[in-house]
Amino acid sequence: MITVLHGDEEFSRSEALVAIRREAMGEPGVGDLNVHVLEGPVDVPALQALADPPPFLGDRRVIILYDWLSQLKGGGEGVAVRDALAAYLPRVPETSHVVFVESTLVPENHPLMPVLSRLVQEGRAELRAFTLPPPRERRDFLLRWTRDRARGLGIELEPQALTFLVDILGPNLRLLYQELVKLRTYAGEGGVITRADVEHLVPYTREARVFDLIVAMGQRNARTALQLLQGTLAGGQHPLQVLALLARQYRIYIGLKELDAQGVPPEEMAGRLGIPPWTVRRDLRVARRLSWMYLERTMEQLHLLDEHIKQGRIDPVLGIQLLVLHLCLRS
């Protein structure tokens, strides 16, 4: 049997690999002896040496090869290896399962694709792609995936908690799953997770807090802005980190405003700026309200404060507090 697990969505790919490895686990203490992992430069004889012998006290051997196919795309010395592999793949014994794990998608025009396709048709090979849906459909997919996984773990996420979690963690499924497991442990079987639980337990909420801070500053709500800032600092965030997050957010506003002026539709902006698509409309609304002059001056001030903190001319906490106050009241 040949399996190709390919694509850049690492978490699902790893889960599929774990399931395959589990298949090969025979009697306790023996299973591991039938699992072989090959990394680095590999040749076909080495693969054959592992795949041809019958399994040891079990039904199946599993041979895992990482990112080998992607190395065999081009010409040169790889051609001979590729030909040898093309000749060997149809001869892989029934008792061996060769698994190619590729961190990128194997293209349709890959030289080994004809052999692999034929084997797929014969039911002797399987190609499984792991990628996230295109940006436009990604958020819905993530919401569905997270909700289903949470249910699988025995917890229910309130709608606000679900969207908040997905928005702060983005498309990193491994991270999402880790946090779900933690929330499940916190709430227990059958627990219902609220947005407050997420804020309380999930550490990656700082970008969201910075966005709230910017909104408060834009609304000249100095009291709220200061409370948010103090909360962020109390959470152990260094003022320079807050500064960097503020600068990042204002850079996004500048980018969005620029693209908006060029007539670029919001759906394209995310890709061009490298930001999550679902934040575009929210950020664009803010960006449109901020004048170029305000944005330019704000960036200047952020830069100046960064310089002064690094030169030791102002205490970092004092500096960021004064800056927030200033931006708040000058908006």
Next chain:
Amino acid sequence: MAQALYRKYRSQTFEEVIGQEHVTTTLRNALREGRIAHAYLFSGPRGTGKTSTARILAKAVNCLHPDPAQRPDNSCPICVAVNEGRLVDLVEMDAASHTSVDHIRELIERVSVAPAEARYKVYVIDEAHMLSNAAFNALLKTLEEPPPHVIFILATTEPHKIPETVLSRCQRFDFRRIAAHRIVEHLAHILAQEGRDAERAALEHIAFAAEGCMRDAVSLLDQLLSFGGERITLEQVESVLGMVPAATLARFVDAMMARDPGQMIAQVQELITQGTDLRQFSQQLVRYLRDVLLVRVGGREVLPDLPAERAAVLERQAQGLSPAFLVQAIKRLNAVASEVRSGVDVQLALELALVEVVSASRTAEEQQPAVASASSAGQAPAETPAEAVTAPTPPAGDAEALERLRRQWKQVIQWFREHRRFKIQAALGSARPVQVMGDQVELVFKNQFSLDMVQRPENLRQVELVISQVLGSTYKVACFLEADYQPGQTTSTGATAAPPPSKSRMSEVLEDDLVQEAVKRGGRIINIQ
């Protein structure tokens, strides 16, 4: 040799870990349900319980008590071995001094070996952010497929330095700064155990100075106890911290409120006589004024850790000082440190700064100046307009000004036509004024194109000038798309407006070639003198 208090009173159970209930609850549930992860990341400021929790977890996963809810029991052989630092299956590594890949390889080689006496081998890697990239990569392989008998606990104060690939394979818990009242409770508990006593204000002061770090607070208490004496006093705490008493700072700020430089200079003299380090004093004064400013603008809850008595004084002073004055004073006094570094006598620098702060505020009161740069001695984080920092409550809309602008809107557009700025004229044709708040005029546009046209800095400057001319005062303009506009989205402080330059004077200035050129390049008329 006596054991340091911090070690003696180090948390030994999850219940004893202070201020991190979100972490301990989850870990205890994990123990109870047998859902132990294979890799944890404990991050947060120093002295908040990361390493203590790691050790407690190491004990708990290996504890021999039959009821998982009672683990660690601190009495079974495993718990005792951990407490005595002799359990071979608990490996603690300081990544700050073991940064290289070889150290991690050595550690990983031992990972595959089953634990000697406990259920799990627990590896605690402290200051994990110090590991090199190669070391992280080596560790990642093991984190991806850890042997079932191994638990990794990474502790760090700087989680952003941990690669994302490692982060996503760890169950991460963020430890928070510990609230002052929890520190005070713990200090009081230690004192009771030790049969000693302290003034409440002294403990509050220790907690405030510790800034959420329990280790610092307990160490300071230890130091104070070693002086002997029946009772720890506030005075002793201030003396050990090398701090000027809060009461002295409060008196000083009272003199500032009275705009009395003579009184302040006399107090400086008194401090010198007492042997106070003036540089440290000026830094403390800056922090004190910062606290007043925070209370003034953000309210008392912005500084929840403030001792009650001090908070009351700050609140009183906050009522008597404007944010603008406080910002100026903080910036000017903060500059004293760098002036001293460049060789200026510290007493002179401080006295000059104090006189300047008070004189500037008097002048400001007398003249009510226009928006001015507040950047003093290059110390400002921004060129803060002094008057921009005012009370946060936005002023009500100026209906009269709005009505006037609406009546003269055609003339505004006409001005651009006459001055051959046809694009702006066209853009303003699709706009209308909807709000005048303080020094800000809000315009809504029917389309994005026109809005963008007016929003270009050089165009916006001209629109602001013309509107200011029409209204007889300096106004900023905020542009919105009609579809997105909600009244009161942005407001103005109202106090930032410069005194209105007369209409004729403004026209005169606008005719000047140099002024026109400056405006084209993004310049802006702030005031006419």
